[in-house]
Amino acid sequence: MTTTRVWCDRCGEPADAGGHPACRAARELEPPRFCAHCRRRMKVQVLPVGWAAACVEHGELRG
Amino acid sequence: MPEILDQARKQVLENGVGLDEAGVLAVLNLPDEHLPAALQLAHEVRMRWCGPEVEVEGIVSLKTGGCPEDCHFCSQSGLFTSPVRSVLLDIPSLVKAAKQTAATGATEFCIVAAVRGPDARLMKQLREGVAAIRAEVDIQIAASLGMLSQEQVDELVDMGVHRYNHNLETCRSYFPNVVTTHSWEERWETLRMVRESGMEVCCGGILGLGETVEQRAEFAAQLASLDPHEVPLNFLNPRPGTPLGDRPVVEGKDALRAIAAFRLAMPRTILRYAGGRELTLGDLGTREGLLGGINAVIVGNYLTTLGRPATDDLALLDDLKMPVKALSATL
Numbered sequence: 001m002t003t004t005r006v007w008c009d010r011c012g013e014p015a016d017a018g019g020h021p022a023c024r025a026a027r028e029l030e031p032p033r034f035c036a037h038c039r040r041r042m043k044v045q046v047l048p049v050g051w052a053a054a055c056v057e058h059g060e061l062r063g
Numbered sequence: 064m065p066e067i068l069d070q071a072r073k074q075v076l077e078n079g080v081g082l083d084e085a086g087v088l089a090v091l092n093l094p095d096e097h098l099p100a101a102l103q104l105a106h107e108v109r110m111r112w113c114g115p116e117v118e119v120e121g122i123v124s125l126k127t128g129g130c131p132e133d134c135h136f137c138s139q140s141g142l143f144t145s146p147v148r149s150v151l152l153d154i155p156s157l158v159k160a161a162k163q164t165a166a167t168g169a170t171e172f173c174i175v176a177a178v179r180g181p182d183a184r185l186m187k188q189l190r191e192g193v194a195a196i197r198a199e200v201d202i203q204i205a206a207s208l209g210m211l212s213q214e215q216v217d218e219l220v221d222m223g224v225h226r227y228n229h230n231l232e233t234c235r236s237y238f239p240n241v242v243t244t245h246s247w248e249e250r251w252e253t254l255r256m257v258r259e260s261g262m263e264v265c266c267g268g269i270l271g272l273g274e275t276v277e278q279r280a281e282f283a284a285q286l287a288s289l290d291p292h293e294v295p296l297n298f299l300n301p302r303p304g305t306p307l308g309d310r311p312v313v314e315g316k317d318a319l320r321a322i323a324a325f326r327l328a329m330p331r332t333i334l335r336y337a338g339g340r341e342l343t344l345g346d347l348g349t350r351e352g353l354l355g356g357i358n359a360v361i362v363g364n365y366l367t368t369l370g371r372p373a374t375d376d377l378a379l380l381d382d383l384k385m386p387v388k389a390l391s392a393t394l
Contacts, residue, residue, distance in 0.1 A: 033146035
């Protein structure tokens with residue numbers, strides 16, 4: 001699926017608002033919480049190795 | 064050499080008797096120029112009374128989010144506007160997580176649930192999960208499920224859970240500033256039952272919740288009076304949407320002072336690096352802490368946030384010539 005990433009996946013605010021440097025830095029030690037395409041809060045499971053984040057509309061991300 | 068370190072050398076290093084609250088406070092108040100000496104002494108104490116081995120553990124969240132409690136630091140409370148959603152881990156994924164943890168060389172795997180206390184459904188899920196792990200993975204299983212009844216304590220023993228984590232989080236005098244939905248005494252009661260059951264007691268907390276230095280010393284003394292097998296030491300990682308989301312992180316030198324002070328209060332305990340160390344200490348500080356009293360680490364990710372890759376921590380331990388504790392060993 002190709003949709004534009006319009007939301008910050010950490011704070012859920014518009015992605016183009018200020019560049020989100022603090023969110024980018026924090027994301028190095030956090031999984032995403034919001035779907036970047038639709039802003040829905042995702043179901044996130046952190047595991048000892050990796051994580052999975054699921055949006056009901058846009059599917060699952062893994063890291 | 065500050066007087067408190069001379070006292071600690073005789074009392075803690077030579078005789079194995081931990082510092083009291085006043086002594087801990089004196090260490091926490093040491094000026095920066097004496098911090099290396101405090102860390103060095105704490106390291107000697109750890110080596111003398113615990114040995115060079117490091118206990119490695121992985122943790123996983125069995126039930127994430129939606130907690131009815133209001134622990135002000137926690138992104139999993141359902142009472143705050145945290146972005147963390149409720150999610151349950153299925154048994155195959157739990158076993159996979161245990162296998163991943165064992166593959167790092169870890170001997171401990173702690174299963175955690177964000178609850179006030181477990182209900183029958185969660186206990187059933189845990190029983191099935193523990194049995195599935197024991198059938199496939201050679202690792203010791205710990206659990207952290209909040210406050211327990213005596214029946215639940217007995218059930219965990221029956222399952223083969225060997226250690227139970229229940230953090231007091233902070234000192235008794237500051238606890239009401241951090242949690243209002245239950246009391247410090249309720250947590251203590253669970254810890255009492257766990258100890259009497261024969262399970263190992265794992266109890267620590269979080270530094271940087273807004274407590275004073277005096278309250279940090281109070282906390283160390285209260286933990287020492289509990290005499291837990293393990294003390295996980297967290298440093299606040301301020302979580303968006305929580306009441307403590309805007310608090311500053313603990314300054315690195317203060318964190319190291321606390322590591323030394325807690326070791327000098329509890330010379331024989333397993334003192335574990337837990338959450339927040341990446342933010343508070345970074346790579347250099349992590350190394351200094353391991354040379355300042357820490358003798359256990361959580362490797363890999365935490366419950367809702369990410370940690371350093373396990374390989375980085377294992378390489379650091381190798382570099383420091385600190386062997387990973389084997390499954391059959393006892394610290």
